[in-house]
Amino acid sequence: MQPALDIELNQPPEDGITKITFLPQDNLLLASSWDTSVRIYDTLHNSLRLKYNHKASVLDCCFSDNLHLFSAGIDRGIIMFDVAGGTEIPLGSHNEPVRSLVWDPTSNALLSGGWDLTLRVWDPRSQDRQVGCYQQPERVYAMDLTGNYIIVGTAARHVWIWDLRHMNEPVQRRESSLKYQTRCVRAFPDGDGYVLSSTEGRVAMEYIDPSSEVQAKKYIFKCHRVNIDGIDYAYPVNTIAYHPIQGTFATGGGDGHVCIWDGKHKKRLAQLRKYPISISSVDFSSDGAYLAIASSYTFEEGEKDHPPDKIYVRSLNTFM
Template identity: 35%
Template sequence: MSSYNRPGASASNEAPKDYEVPHGPSDSVSGVAFSPVADFFTVSSWDSCVRIYEANTTTGTAIGKALYNHDKPVLCCAWSKDGTKVFSGGADNAGRCFDITSQQVGQIAVHDQPIKCIRYIENHNLVLTGSWDKTLKYWDMRSSTPVLSVNLPERCYALDFSYPVLVVGCAERHVQIYDVNKDPRTPVKSLISPLKWQTRCISTFLSRSGYSIGNAERECTGYAIGSIEGRVGIQYFEEKDSQSSFSFKCHRENNHVHAVNAISFHPTYGTFSTAGSDGTFNFWDKDSKQRLKGFSSIGGPITSTTFNSNGTIFAYALSYDWSKGLITQPPRSAVFLHAVKDEDVKPKPPKKR
């Protein structure tokens, strides 16, 4: 959408000077996730490991705290709401839980094919897994069989959850929206993505007031969806005069179009980041339809991003994302911590035309 100030004018892009997390993965990073209650974060990787770090907000550094393994590449990671457990899923078709207090790990889920997405479902104390076997499964960690199994129209590629709304992006551009309180089996809406190419990432968002009051009254009002074609769609569940769904181009340079690999919403302001195969990340305001801040390329694709609980740290992963197929020298894998400046993520009034 032309009303966005899109990347392209390199003079406005700042080169990130960020802290590299030590002892990082030896293969591509599939996920980075911050604890919702502390400055601990987890990194899942194709080297079959899940690493847990503690970030020091005073010094801007991080230290490794724990590591556990899957039998094959790890494709996703998430935290429990209280920050005591880490969940992960992988190409070994297994979901695992690591207890921060006891340092014990155990298998809590299984699918017929790799687990691509995992989330903790608050208020129900369940873990949700989404798989390439075209199912969602809800797990009580005390049982080896799922509480509920839900069939999807296609393979699960991406999902996000803001209680009680679950949005799932599948192959062939299918999007399924559920209300887990009303009926987790049947989607409230079954849609085709507004974007014309394969879905890469989905992130739900709250109403602006939901952020400003500290999420005390969470109202999930829509989701952002990113595709391999350098485009993001902002989709509202209910269309109103003051807010209508739209899409915009990003992560494009001249004639080169790059995948949007990650979208993360700021926990305080409700603005959001995008990161892509071009190695750049940007901060945006969907309400005023403008880019707030752009950063130049870090030299390789960014595969995952996350904000910490108060939005002062932005973590992102440098990794090869297979956007160019098999290559002889993929970029190294690393995770960086970016100190977020308030002026870079705070909403701004719409530009005058």
């Protein structure tokens, strides 16, 4: 890939892009969409390498390695796709749409969160597939894994933290520090806490240790806001991704901007150019050299005409 600022990928999804994530092989990018597709792009050659479809819109995707993909969404079913064999393997299903998927490399298990108020654990190697089902306080909207902890953000602003070694009950039951609906949860690289975003144009830096000394370090900041004629418009913060080396993180908002933050020093480092429409998902490559950006309307302003969905890959050689 040449060190240009932005490369627009060919053959993007035809409806809302729900997730983009780099595979361990850094030139490969996985994408899921409301158009029912899951795609792998070769960003080095700007080509669509693989595509398969669900029966309905796909809300999330992830991977265990370059050859095994997972996806789920509105049709309630979870698919494992074997890239080498080109085969789809059904893992199981929820009773309602599946919103979030996370792969746990320690236990070689897939975690899924659904609108049926459950967190489920799947072992692709076992005959029964599903090895655990755990009730959540509300519909699952976002999840992330840090060490042995899975952080689950649900409707009604609940945040439950589970220890995967002892799943009889959550180790912490919290209420979001943010006043409005949770959009994204991302764990700190060091495992000490997590970043939480919402529909109100705010981000919360939270810590897992419940001691008063540690909790005193948490804070909230405003972002993805636009002032028009003296009126402050707040946009949803749809997506968060950590840089794998520097520990900074990117946020993408309904204002069409991507911002880069230094959470420890409470500073915004940069705001990238405005993209055609909302930023629905971002992800850094594992070597930290590229940032993938999904520009896709997320309906924060209701039904309206909007630019087509696009995926950009930005070289960070001249930026970070």
